[in-house]
Amino acid sequence: MTDPILFARLRHLAERAPIVVAHRGDSGDYPENTLPAFAAAVRAGAGMIEFDVHASRDDVLVCIHDETLDRTTNVVDIFGRRQVAVADSSAAELARLDAGTWKAPAHRGASVPTLEAALGVIQAGSIAMIEHKAGSAESLVGLLQRLELVDHVLVQSFTWDFVARVHALEPRIALGALGEGRWTDAHWANLPRTHARLVHWDVHDLVTEDVERLQKLGYLTCVYTANSDATLIGAATMGVDAITTNHPQRLQRLIQRGLARRRLGPPPEP
Ligand code: G3P
Numbered sequence: 001m002t003d004p005i006l007f008a009r010l011r012h013l014a015e016r017a018p019i020v021v022a023h024r025g026d027s028g029d030y031p032e033n034t035l036p037a038f039a040a041a042v043r044a045g046a047g048m049i050e051f052d053v054h055a056s057r058d059d060v061l062v063c064i065h066d067e068t069l070d071r072t073t074n075v076v077d078i079f080g081r082r083q084v085a086v087a088d089s090s091a092a093e094l095a096r097l098d099a100g101t102w103k104a105p106a107h108r109g110a111s112v113p114t115l116e117a118a119l120g121v122i123q124a125g126s127i128a129m130i131e132h133k134a135g136s137a138e139s140l141v142g143l144l145q146r147l148e149l150v151d152h153v154l155v156q157s158f159t160w161d162f163v164a165r166v167h168a169l170e171p172r173i174a175l176g177a178l179g180e181g182r183w184t185d186a187h188w189a190n191l192p193r194t195h196a197r198l199v200h201w202d203v204h205d206l207v208t209e210d211v212e213r214l215q216k217l218g219y220l221t222c223v224y225t226a227n228s229d230a231t232l233i234g235a236a237t238m239g240v241d242a243i244t245t246n247h248p249q250r251l252q253r254l255i256q257r258g259l260a261r262r263r264l265g266p267p268p269e270p
Pocket residue numbers: 023050052065131178200224225244
């Protein structure tokens with residue numbers, strides 16, 4: 001199997017220290033999944049920027065985590081209704097929402113960005129890690145082809161059939177398989193069918209033996225979501241290739257101080 005060309009770049013980035021992956025942008029300090037959060041993550045030097053994608057009623061791909069708009073927008077003020085689904089809203093309706101004020105009044109005016117707008121900000125200085133939450137593979141692949149980004153972004157999903165579908169449509173796209181829980185025989189059996197070459201797993205569930213086995217098989221490994229110093233250092237010590245965090249600057253500082261160094265070679269004898 002030939003790796004999509006993005007993987008050569010990712011392997012190079014991960015050589016000396018884990019790649020800093022900004023979770024939903026710089027979501028510790030900015031409203032998640034907004035252009036200000038993505039721009040701040042680029043400024044922080046994040047190697048990759050993770051974010052979540054849903055489809056509007058009229059099939060425009062937008063960046064938001066939840067299925068409904070309530071938690072991260074002022075939808076109740078604007079539409080006077082609760083539990084409004086992204087999938088039931090048009091792109092024009094979504095564009096009227098404020099996705100910043102819930103985080104802090106200073107972030108008022110941040111919008112629910114389209115995927116296209118997000119890619120414009122992120123790809124100027126980092127690499128997009130696009131998490132599919134909803135929407136068709138055809139729409140996502142079509143957009144990436146139109147923007148000539150198929151060689152430059154990574155697409156991932158907890159839905160491994162979706163990952164395989166993206167590969168079938170466009171084999172050049174770098175893919176990630178998301179998951180949680182302890183690794184089982186079923187995971188090992190099903191992973192190759194996804195054509196993912198990066199495995200992105202809950203930091204609480206992955207163990208060093210999994211990391212080593214995956215890396216021996218040629219997979220890049222990434223864990224989500226590590227935020228405290230202790231968790232960040234623990235993840236780095238496991239030897240993963242990338243760490244997803246709400247605090248990209250915190251992880252950068254740890255790396256600069258040598259505290260988040262990847263484990264080199266086997267652990268010392270007890
Ligand atoms: O991409 C890893 C992580 O974001 C998956 O969980 O719920 O934050 O989308 P969630």
